[in-house]
Amino acid sequence: MNNRGQAKSSPAKGMRKAVALKYDPANQDAPTVAAKGKGLVADQIIEKAKEHQIPMHEDASLVEVLSKLDLDQAIPPELYQLVAEVLTFVYQSDQELKRREEGGSML
Template sequence: MNEKRKKAVALSYEQNMDDAPKVTASGKGFIADEIIERAIEHNIPILEDPSLVELLGELDINKKIPEELFQVVSEVFAFIYRTDKQTGKEKSR
């Protein structure tokens, strides 16, 4: 049986503090479940993109993402911004 393990990556970006977004958590299986559970607990939008998770999962924790991923990660943050706006959230991420 070739069942794929669930994977998850958490991103962070503080506009006035960070040069670029960074991976703040990454894991498979139980760890992925924990990352997703924390996001749900804190009402953080979840975007499912297996290809992007594969790429981001290879990066070191708390290191800024490489420039070649800026465009795709900016689309993730745009998704979060739109989702927050639709749900009436004012807090920035």
């Protein structure tokens, strides 16, 4: 299973930031930072996520912390709980999308 998560925010200063996470539990101990940026780069990350129907989760505080990590750097253990919540959201969104594509209904 390969979970991809996107966290984005619009900080009060007006400069949008985005961080994309990658997690493959079969090959990784923890999620890693796949992409990050601010301003136009953040907009491009968000646009790519939309193009590929990658669910996005907005959390300004989490993005602020994650944006300080290096690309391909694993998230630190103190962020496991928060990132697990984001990945749960992503997984549930993916499952809902698959059910809709297969013609299933949601109540």
